[in-house]
Amino acid sequence: MAEVAKSLSGSEGSESGSKGYKGSEGAKGPESGFEGSDGGAYPFPPGELGGCPLAYHRRRTLAPVAPVALPSGDEVLLVTRYDDIREVHAGPHFSRNLRYPGAPRMLAAADFGEDPNSLTNMDPPEHSRLRRIVQGAFTPRAAERWRGEIRAIAEGLLDDVLAAGPPADLRTAFAFPLPVEVICRVVGVPPGDSPLFRVWSDVLLSLTAGAAADRLQAGIEFAAYVDELIADHRCTPRGDLIDDLIAARDEDADRLSEPELANIVRGLIIAGHETTANVISRGVLALLRHPEQPGVLRAKPELLPGAVEEVLRAQIPGHGALLRVAKEDVVLPSGHQVKAGQGVLAPFVAANHDPERFDDPEVFDITRADNKHLSFGIGPHYCLGANLARVELQVAFDVLVDRLPGMELAVPVGELTWSAGSRVCGLNELPVTW
Template identity: 50%
Template sequence: MSLDAADGTESADRLGWAWPDLPPGELGAPSPMFAVRHAEAPLAPLTLPSGDRIRAIARYEDIRTVMAHSATSRNLRYEGAPRVTKGLSIEDDPASMLNMDSPEHTRLRRILSGTFTPRQIEGWRPRVREIAGELVDTVAAASGPVDLVEAFAFPLPSLVICELMGVPAADQSRFRHWTELFLSTGDASAEDRVSAALDFAGYAAELIATHRERPGDDLIDVLVQARDDDDRLTEDELVALVFGLILAGHETTASQITRGALRLLSHPERWAALVDDPGLTPAVVEEILRYDGPGGYGMLRRMTERVELSGGVVEAGEAVFLLLPAGNMDPDVFPEPESFEVTRFDGTGDRAHGPHLSFGHGPHYCLGANLARMELQVAFETLATRLPSLHLAAPATTVPWIGEALIHRPVSVPVSV
């Protein structure tokens, strides 16, 4: 099989899929094309949702090498630079921590690091369990099928990030709407995406102003203090941080819960294994993270010097795309990677050949990884212990998926108890 023979472009176009070269597998499973890229094309061109063509790195070790390399840059603000989406892109914002290299990136990351330590996150676990329990009560009390996305998967991380940051819970629908537009890849939504980003940034600025007027002890207050008292942030950086934390703090985790739940419930034996032994929850979460990833396909990087990889050479000045989910499906690291195995991990993400790549690697390793892991663990532990008879209320094959978006997930997951 070759990329030309099986790129799945026609199928992907018919589905409205954002990534024409990487059509999904059954029930949104990882693309079968990852295996082809590992074996035959580890550094081959890839068509991005924007239409730009760029070489993509598919092998696990090559991805880790680039992410940790001192010659790797996130600065893609130059003429002719590739973009994942048309129109406004996250790569365009110089104030975003995602687009910074050291020492600026280190400066901003240090401000936030104390908030997301394992100890700090564990202190939040009891409260997250309370929120999850309250949401499950609503599901359990329903007289008919319930959409798990609306009843549980989205409210849980949204309410948590609201409490952590000091954001009004009543605003969930607003920032969720902006997020969905901003992450859309459809041609017709380019203007809407720009408008959503501007509205979201304006909302972040309003939150900052409110916390300046009425200070408290939430995360936004910590960031405001870093800006106003210590001068460790510019105003643009402050707005970008609040924007980014709200967006990443709810959407990626909600999508992970959604895809993970569908993955388990579509194979009752997997769900039964978790119900029978809730102690499997950490391992199940790690396999969900590996198999279903955070929902996106990866990220752009630019090399400032020539780098040799197992799959080929990346020249100085060249931009490449890191296919994180392809790395998670590398057979040299994960035996039988196409198989979803609830006991694959030991529960911490560590195994003989190394951790999955869903939280990245190197200087830009996901700052919220500890929070996301804890929320996912609480989510699936609560569902398994409180709703052991949970099952799909419709065939898994009828579940609709969002295709034209950077984060792909089921639109809804109907369940009954």
């Protein structure tokens, strides 16, 4: 395997792949020498139409566990096979605690990965304690209760789109405002403030080194905004999730600290809109590029939940993942060894496109069976908002297919542009006509 990698890279003198990792008996070390063939630096350019990076496909075949350089300059292992990715996120051997000296970092400057009060940066049992406090608001039943309200928001947005007439930028007019409005109502944020946190979240999710100062400033402003929001809810409760979290904090301070409370609210605001909005835009594009599929959905609405799962599998906007670090020496299902202390990047998008797990993974098929994608992650950090996001996506596609039966792209597909240098890869605009 390392020989193949070496010949691909053409790098003279790179040793046979062990790079100092001895490995336990029978286990393979990470493939080295692969860097030259794909640049070896994360993030990689997306594939066609913002799709899974080609580098992941090549690595999955030739070097499924191989070094990659992060924007910080630190080197971690990039893992590209479904079973290995599953093991990194769901198995007991990896941690999200990357806050010790010398830990691998995504960015050279501080970012949200270092906040010890964030749900995403905790390991069990601390993580389980915090998650228990908030998860009741995101059960399947709790998410279902929002369906009617979500539909009303979606219908209202489409009323405006139809009234303005074609063409429309569906990203701005529908895909973004829908999840923003929903998360504002669920959490208890004034929807009129959404332009503020749209700007903050764009900056905070950026991966470009030049954005470090902007990121710091956005983080300070966003934290001040949320602190004020919480103070305001303490004075005037509104019966929303922020009130519930404040009650959990104020009635029993051991359950939830003040920084944890603020952190959960910030996390929900950002996680609750950005990904869903991008999945809606990308999903609409996927449907428009397969013009027979919206008609099939209209004729057979019972296919909708499966169609949403296929949109999720094929169209997640994140090409990366939050880093993990090995707590001990581990042999992954592919037989490759990861040494204790090594950082690992195991992107869900690479799992979703693994041909060993999905037949013809590059084919977009709303009737796909056995669609166990990893778009919401897996393991302890499985997406808290998955049930809510599923309801939002089902409503969004249902309403669009029903009310815009003649929808098509208003520009040639090649003219669409994609965001770059961010943790999310989304469409900048989605011009449609009908």
